[in-house]
Structures are given as structure tokens and as C-alpha cells.
Amino acid sequence: MIKFLFIVVLLVLLFGGGARMIVAGGAKSLNMADKLLGQGDGARLLLADQPYGRGPRQSLDIWVPDSLNEGDRLPVVVFFYGGGWDSGERGSYGFVGRALARQGFVVVIPDYRLVPKAHWPDFIEDSAAATAWTHEHIAKLGGDPGRIALMGHSAGAYNAAMLALDPQWLRAAKSDPSIIRGVVGLAGPYDFLPLEKGGRGDRAMGKVRPAERTQPIHFARGDAPPLWLATGDEDEVVRPRNSRNLAAAIERAGGSAALRIYPGMGHTGIVMALAAPFRNRGPVLEEATDFLRGVTARRVASATKAAQ
Template sequence: MIKFIVVAILLILLFGGGTRMIVAGGAKSLNLGDRLLGDGDGATLQVAGQSYGAGERNKLNIWVPTGTKKTDRLPVIVFLYGGGWYSGARDDYGFAGRAFAKQGFIVVIPDYRLVPEGHWPDFLEDSAAAVAWTDAHIANYGGDPDRIALSGHSAGAYNAVMLALDPQWMKGAGSDTSAIRGVAALAGPYDFVPFEKGGRADVAMGDIRPIEKTQPISFVRADAPPLWLGHGTADTVVRVGNSQRLAAAIEKAGGAATLRTYDGLSHNDVIMALTGPLSYKGPVLAEMTDFLRVATARRVTPAP
């Protein structure tokens, strides 16, 4: 009964009273709902609006476990939000920053160019630039540049997986895919051609030929960073087959991919399950962080 009341209050906050919710095709401001969903104790917004490039949207926020010192060397997550490449803002994802920071991670949440200002590959170039900035500067905030992983939801999951699989994006940002220790991605589109003519993906991707170069599944390789792919079986926005096909292709190529499907969860359920009050939807946060801890574990140098 108490759980029902809490969820009812959250729904009122999220869908009424001036607050907005993460919805299919767009991430909208959570405002008060974000704070309530975030479970803020134990996590601190250390930096807001740090530039990582020259563009107006080349800014990022950094969340840290409360009490983090500059001399710490904590594992790092660069979290890329969804929104169909049409909408989203770093300030709307404090709940994700808090959730991961409370688990002991430094969390970097960058903005990136969106339609209509940006199209493919602008959002990939910006995402790569944010990761390269993190690699170069995160030690100043208590993070370990040798322990960086990526995460994301929906369009952000696409961005994260593309950076890990196709080396050109990190190289273009002056870095390398070796900077990425792993990717934990939720409900991403990885194998989604043909595009619906005039649809969001069609417009966001632009007139790219061959179209296969926009698809993460085209770049599977044995030496890619390990992937953890989470997806709800009731997702009607990005079908679960995207994750299933990518995981199978990675394994066939000799790489490492973990597929986790959540029965009955929708496109939005899997990201909202990161929050305390809605964690009953599934063990998404626990399973993602279990993977990310292993992926970002300190490397042991063999004795000579």
C-alpha cells in the first residue's frame, strides 16, 4: 500500500504540476520529480556546466560520491541520455548521476548536439569529445582516467555503443577506444534499418550512404570493450531484438557481450528502475553496476 501511494505521488509530480517525464522520443525536464526520484543522500553535484568543447551544447555535469577528494581514484561512468537525438539535457538526469554516484562512481553527464542543430554524426562527435575530455581531466575531480566506462539509454545507448565499436569517433576526438573499459547500455537502437521515411531516425541520420555505416551492429569486433545490454521485453519504442541481435553478433565475432532482458518492462521502465522509489521494477541498477565494477576494476601489473 505504501509503495502504491509513493508511486501515485510520483506520477502526479511527473505528469502534472509543471513537471515532465522521460518519454518516448524525448527526454523532458524532471524538475521536482527528479529530486524525489534521485535519492540525493550520498551523491553530490560537483560541477555544473563545464565546457568540453566550443559549442553551446558542449557542456557537462559531474556527480561524485559525497566526500570524494581530488586525490581519490574512483571508477568513472560517462552517461549519455536518450531522447531520440531530438531532446534531452544534462540537468534532467540528476537522478542517474545520483544513482551511480551513490554506488561509488564518478558520473559525467554531457549534453550533445540534437536535431535540428545536429544530425549524424554530430551527436557521435560530441559524445566522443566528452569522453576524451573526461579521460584528460577527470583526475582533477577524484576520478581514475584508466577506469572509464560508458553508459546510456535509448539514443544515448546508441551513442555509447558506437563509440566503443567504431574506432573512428574516439580517434577523431584525439583519443582511442582503449580509453573505454566497458559499456552498460539500456534499450538502445543498434540494428534498426530500414528507417521509417520522415521518422525521427530518418531525419536524425540524414542522407547517409551507405546506411549501414550508421548501425552499431556493422562494427562488431572481437577486441571491442565488453558490452552489457539491458532491454525490456515490453519495449515498443526500441524493440528488444536490437539488443538480442547485437549481443549475438558480438559473441559470434569472438567479443564479450552480456544480454539481460527484463520481462514486461517498457522503454521508460528500464531507465526509471535506476531510481530508488521505482527500483522494484527490476534490478537494473544493481546489475549494471555489478558489470561496471568488473569492467573498471584496477588492472594488476604482473610482477617482472
């Protein structure tokens, strides 16, 4: 009883007022709260600080189920965190790695270059390089290179969508765009022109011409991997119209895009709902992993052959 009360007080102190912010410290606190609530079992950090490039922010972590055995080939999720392209670190998102690994996935969480040292398309190129590294090496780490999906929150959902919709990025990383089996986007910015002057988007990509090159919706196509786009109806950071517009554009092009709008949920709440203390806010984890299992249910022969 004392432990329970301590945890309740801790969560109120850390996440009072509906947990409206999830800056790096908040995400680390989610990791701590997850462990304190006894939800740390079932997953483990298999590999930390693995370089996928030569830069200081070109490293990744890999989470796996505790039950992973030698010779297993589990479906893979590459998760890109958000932060407006100017903040974030993979070490703050262990709660995502644990949550998805407990669901039976090998989870790759890369860092990527950030503003002000980097600008568009540096963070897309890094995301592509991390995905290409995953495809090449994941078979040795319990994952199936023929069953790779992408997932991201906010700016990370943007990165994932750009990789899925514009094939040039994975090709430039010497990989095959067909390795992506599907994308889960949580509160992603996909259609946000004109850029707010001085805002995060402007600082990250405001000098790109034509500006449409920066917009995932500009690359909507019928043969894109299936998308599952989720947003909260109270998101005032990345408006729900971003997910609505991209889903509609994909469907008009003849592709597959599911739209899920969670009532009463805001921008950070949708990713926080992946963590054990906040899953009662909405079935984000359950529904996202249902989609991920569906799109990774079968192996891709060409992708598997390329990885051998």
C-alpha cells in the same frame, strides 16, 4: 504519515499509468521525487556547466559520492541520455548521476548536439569529445582515467555503442579507443535498418550513404570492450531485437556481450528503474553497476600514462 501520503499522491500524479513517458519534464520530476523520498544523500554535484567544446550544447555535469576525498581515484562512468537525437538535456538526469555516484562512481553527464540543428555524426562526435575531455581531466576531479566506462539509454546507448565499436570517433577526438573499459546499453537502437521514413532515425541520419555506416551492429568486432545490453520485453519504441542482434554479432566475432531482458519493462521503465522510487520494478541499477565494477576493476596502464 502526512509526508508519506503527499509523496505517494505526487508520484501518482507525475508517473501515473506506469510512468510510460520520460520527456525532459518527467526526468526533472524524477529528480524531485528522488529528493522528496530522502534519496538525495550520498552524492553531490561536483561540477556543473563544464565546457568540453565551444558549442552551446557542449557542456557536462559531474556527480561524485559524498564520501569523495582529495586524492581519490574512483572508477568513472560517462552517461549519455536518450531522446531520439532530437531532445534531452543533462540537467534532467541528475537522478542517474546520484544513483551511480552513490554506488561509488564519478559520473559524467554531457549534453550533445541535437536534430534539427545537428545530424549524424555530430552527436557521435560530441560524445567522443566529452569522453576525451573526461580522460584528460578526470584525475583532477576524483576519477581514474584508467577506469572509464560508458553508459547510455536509447539514443544515448547508440552513441556509447558507436564509440566502443568504431574506433575512428575517439581517434578523431585525439584520444585512444582503448580508454573505454566497457559499455552499459539500456534499450539502445543498434540494428534498425531500414529507417522508418520521417521517423527520428530518418531525420537524424537518413541522408547517410551507405546507411550501414550508421548502424552499431555493422562494427561488431571481437576485440571490442565488453558490452552489457539490457532491454525490456515490452519495449515498443526500440525493439528488443536490437540488443539481441548486437549481442549475438559480438559473440560470433569472439567478443564479450551480455544480454539482459527484463520482463514487463518498457522503453522508459528501464532507465526510470535507476531512480529510487522505481527500483522495485527491476534490478537494473544493481546489475548494471555489478558489470561496471567488473570492467573497471583494474586500471589500464596505457590510458593512465596518457593522462599524466
